[in-house]
Amino acid sequence: MSTPDARAVIDLDLPGPQISRHLYGHFAEHLGRCIYGGFWVGEDSDIPNEGGIRLDVVEALRGLSIPNLRWPGGCFADEYHWRDGIGPREQRPRMVNSHWGDVVEDNSFGTHEFMALCELLGAEPYVNGNVGSGTVREMSEWVEYLTRADDSPMAALRRANGRDEPWRVPFWGVGNEAWGCGGNMRAEAYADLARQYATFCRNHGGNELYRIAAGANVDDYEWTETLMKALGCIDCKGKPVFQAVSLHYYTVNGSWKDKGDATRFDVDDWYVTMLRARRVEELLRRHSTVMDRYDPYRKIGLVLDEWGTWWNVEEGTNPGFLYQQNSLRDALVASVHFDAFHRSAERLVMANIAQTVNVLQAMILTDPDPDSGALVLTPTYHVFEMNTGHHDARRLDVHLQDDSDPREVEGQPLELLSASASTKDGTALVSLSNLDADRPRSVLLDLRGMEVTGHRARVLTAPAIQAHNTPADPTAVAPAEHDGVQPHPRGLLVELPPHSYTTVSLDLAPLG
């Protein structure tokens, strides 16, 4: 038996914190073809739909057990006025979506349509309110409209619009990117507004809101610190005025001016992307460290409610629509993010990929022809699907010993293996990413503390790192059963092809 390249020691009987399913959350903004054409085609469309919502998209997304969906933005949230999106569609006012393509928005997808979408997906709604151009009253009334049961003015208005029962809305965003498109505010100014707006987002009946303040961009630790300070005494009597702070981090390959192409890239670009994707772990750790100083018992959550790759738009598409292809490289960006999320589960309570359909690092790309109905599942979709076993499982720490030297990229070391694991219901799931563009790697899973009574493995890879799915070749990158797993006296020996993502599922029993 040859010597493995690396060893991953896992104590199967020592489960750690829960990996919340909400780390696998999603984001749908009124941006390009995410809502219109992606989720929403309208009731008159030839594409099969329920009340205007495309059923093929819903069906595909059900395979991911989406835990929550953030809406309506993003930057759009801070110019959205929810009352424009209720009532008879033909009477809804129009507006200009000035952030995204400067197009006219007809508000045909509004509050009721979003809640119907969440119901179809089985996802919990995460509604992001407008601080930048809205009012405290407007946000407060939206909460009342959605969640109040009696005959209050907003509950009555909801009923007049055809919905008797209140909805359950667990997650509430208090503005978005207040440091930028959400109002270009200073941290102190926003922190005061966050306190004020959050105060008037009431818990109606049994609906308890989890209020998320608009957090930092990338490594702006001062922003996080200002929000934490603004909370005052977290352990004193009464609840903190907001319950979480957010963070946004996108993986770009070049600069913001020229972010690189989604599918035309070389091996050097691949490694730069992987280095930048792995940076998310440092950001999560350092923002958590700031939060620890004010909240040592971790009552306040960190929410990474925008993450993913951001490439140059596909040629010939509207630059404001952020439409990009999605290759095997995007899949590995996702898999290393999830490993980092699992390791950050003590503080990270939610994460939302940007965005679900047709925008940035999407799960699904639909044909722009409004009558076509064609769609493809992206490599990123498959990573989400392969990881559903981690939802609400308990983390198993993976002690990874890789004897190979890290690769130097942009003057920094890049580890080429990434791994994480979890356990639930008498099973365990191990995730293994081989970021080496050219070399296969063998990893010994050194499994301790439980008996492994069975195993299955799946692998996501393709001959080329640029491989991606198109209507003509929809399965160029798709998961397959992996036969590269051999029993070993210490556990299992797993062969990882170059540029691949592998999951190994284990059946467990107590040691005899």
Ligand code: AHR
């Ligand atoms: O996801 C696209 C945009 O990126 C969002 O609208 C904004 O919040 C961020 O800058």
